Amino acid sequence: MDTRFFVIWMEEITAAVRAGRDHLTRLDAAIGDADHGTNLDRGFAAVAEALAARPPDTPGGVLVLAGSTLIRKVGGASGPLYGTAFRDMGKALGDAADVSAAELASALEAGLAGVRRLGGAEEGDKTMVDALAPAARAMARTVDAGGDPEEAFAAAAAAAEEGAKATVPLVARKGRASYLGARSAGHEDPGAASTALIVGALRAVATRRSPRSESRP
Template structure:
């Protein structure tokens, strides 16, 4: 997986976020500021522009630029959290021109650790961690089992989607949604939903 692959991933994320902007915003309207979809759409539009202005490079550089741009352009909690995730992923991938599946799995572990450090959230708190953590575990398990890349990334996609759906019955313990107490129950976390989109986009690029 080279820089072109990761650029295509970010392009697919931008497309998916744009297509689901209103859905993400509706999810956020129920338990947050009603701006998650619009914020992410603006952020990934800026990322596409940044990558177009600095094409090529390495996988790590592509993802680091993605993270830095999101931190700069996206307000609220999602900008710093997503920005940290992509920057930590880029840092973990280093300066190599190509990335193995095992290296990508380690990168996702680093991204998850960065998000946890910044947001202080654990699984079950009704945040993006509820989608990112199972996706990271599924990818690492697939690597250990010798699974091919497309199948491994499909497992990560499925785990993220399942994790996002599992936030619906949870009571939020972190972020603005936590202020609602029991009223947060019955709503899908928008950050977990968008994380599932990010993993689905990664699989889509791998599947061609």
């Protein structure tokens, strides 16, 4: 995967977040403060602007710029958390001009580690970690088993979606939903839902034939 691939991934995320904005905000209204969709929409719109204004020349550069922009523009918990995830992924990729699925899988692990370090959440706390951790595991497993990138991203996306749905019965232990105690059960966590969109966008990039894409991933 080259730099272009990662730019398209960001574009896919921007479009997916825009399309899912109201849904994410509704999920957040149920157990939070009704702003997750609008915040991420604002953040990824800013990412698109930043990438257009200062196009990075490595995959890692794309992710670091995306992460820094989210930290600068989003606010709330999701800005620093997603920002750190992308920055740590980008730093894990270093200066490589081309990235293998195995390298991306370990970068995703690095992003997950960053989120855990900053937010202190573990799996089962009803947060984005509940989608991101299974996604990282699924991607690594598929790559280890000799799967191609497309299969690895599809497995990661499916695991993230499953992880997000599995947050429904959980009682939140981190973030604003935790204030609700037992009443947070019965609702999907908005952060896990947006993580599923972001990983799902990776699958969409790998499977789509973009006329703007110079090289197939």
